[in-house]
Amino acid sequence: MKLASLRGGRDGRLVVVSTDLTRATEAAAVAPTLQAALDDWAQAAPRLAELAEALEAGLVPEIRFRERDCLSPLPRAFQWADGSAYVNHVALVRKARGAEMPPSFWNDPLIYQGGSDGFLAPHAPIPFLDEKYGLDLEAEVAVVTDDAPLGVAAGAALGHVALVMLVNDVTLRGLTASELAKGFGFFQSKPASSFSPVAVTPDELGAAWSGGKLALPLLSFVNDAPLGRPDAGCDMTFDFGALIAHAARTRALAAGSIIGSGTVSNRAADGGPGRPIAEGGLGYSCIAEQRVVETLRGGAPRTPFLKPGDRVRIEMRDAAGRSIFGAIEQAVAARGA
């Protein structure tokens, strides 16, 4: 099934969405909000699935579904923990900075605790604060868990994946290096993220969801020009089971915890950095990685970070070309807007 949160209050109004993303039906009789459904997921999930079936069959009242009416599926969450599972991305970024990546990064997942008190709506503008901050997108996959116990193993952890969605983990590149150096993790360099209009249960993904990875191209665009289409199932060093197990090593994860994959990144066939889309490669899921490759190849970055008026789109299509999650579609706001 597919779920979304329409505008209404701080936590939105839960609806079940048709598979083709054209229609929706109110889910208030099951749970008023997605968080409330997740708080009682064992009871709520089967009832929401029934509602989804009834919606497909035209048996329940329906409204027109518009992605622009959506908040993020969880408009605010009790946890947003973002991994860096595509270690290729980390290695590349460090290389461009002339910094060595510790070899342990290939075995020990990197996860930072992100701010979760307020997410941007999937079609809301991204605030633009300061040119120096280097505004960037990061296209990622994320899962939402139900209650996952302390110390859950990676295999069992996958049983706690309730929903899957896409993320734009908005990043201020000009602030990351100094925050990394302080050791306390990202804070000011990570303003509010946004999530895809729709969150889906793993069964909606069919064979593409396997081994805790989502094996489909993640499409990113800037001003309608394709930036990246890497396969989220490739080069993911730590699958979602490993990420959840890492996060739950010393504390339980409460229902509604969002765990992110980190920026999706594929290597080229020769093992080196992927090539840009314009050269027939799979491109990148953030501008920083494109700039890194430009620097490694030409000595300097050429692609600028985002500026007011720029537009970002992130989506994923199934084998038949149909949008699975709807699109994150955001314009960068005017300065100070």
Add this chain to the structure above:
Amino acid sequence: MKLASLRGGRDGRLVVVSTDLTRATEAAAVAPTLQAALDDWAQAAPRLAELAEALEAGLVPEIRFRERDCLSPLPRAFQWADGSAYVNHVALVRKARGAEMPPSFWNDPLIYQGGSDGFLAPHAPIPFLDEKYGLDLEAEVAVVTDDAPLGVAAGAALGHVALVMLVNDVTLRGLTASELAKGFGFFQSKPASSFSPVAVTPDELGAAWSGGKLALPLLSFVNDAPLGRPDAGCDMTFDFGALIAHAARTRALAAGSIIGSGTVSNRAADGGPGRPIAEGGLGYSCIAEQRVVETLRGGAPRTPFLKPGDRVRIEMRDAAGRSIFGAIEQAVAARGA
């Protein structure tokens, strides 16, 4: 006024507590939970204050208030961001590790994003996972904000402090160094924190709340032996206004955001590390700092970290010796319990 969350559901049941912490009255008519009250704080706060007055006057139904019936005031929160405002503490810990503290730490606040999806109750046992993890307490002061806008200045930020409370920021010392080295901040080294039974509005603190600091001794005990009684108003390099402004530099803070002071720590009169309580000093708010001082003075730490069965108590008393927030009182659970 003083507020608490009694057991009941994931978010507890909001009650107003008498100033002397002996009685309480249900606040459901105003808001079912503390988060709901904070979501509409401008409306809810005056009504809760009226209820508090009526409770003191014996005009409303009342129940016996017991600290052991409490959850943390926010049993789960949308944000827990913890500073290191007592830079003295950071400098000492680094010194003992033989690491240099960057001078910028005196001007640029350190804040990490903490896990907030589930806090321990103030009298709940602390899980004990592994001897190697080095289980420690950290006694701190924290504030809860209402909606604080993006870019709020330090002075104006203090107007967004809705509530004040105490924290035990439970820390696994054996895991901090490697997480600091990774740069992504604390994650596994910070299991669930616990907060004082009662959260209070700043006006309850009288003159002790001044300039964004709480100028009273913060009392910590391990197995009933005093560990520390530093004044939380002394040596706080960044007041709560500065911490909130730092946290809100690139994103708004939503109502119910918890901002922590970091481990409270006072220097000795000569500017050096404070002396242990046993030697007439003000002691420490965590075992790690006591061990650091032992190491600096005697070459090795003598005080062990917490083990199963150990008991921790954290509280603060007003000038007349009355408990303000109730006490955090936790036993360390048996291994694997």
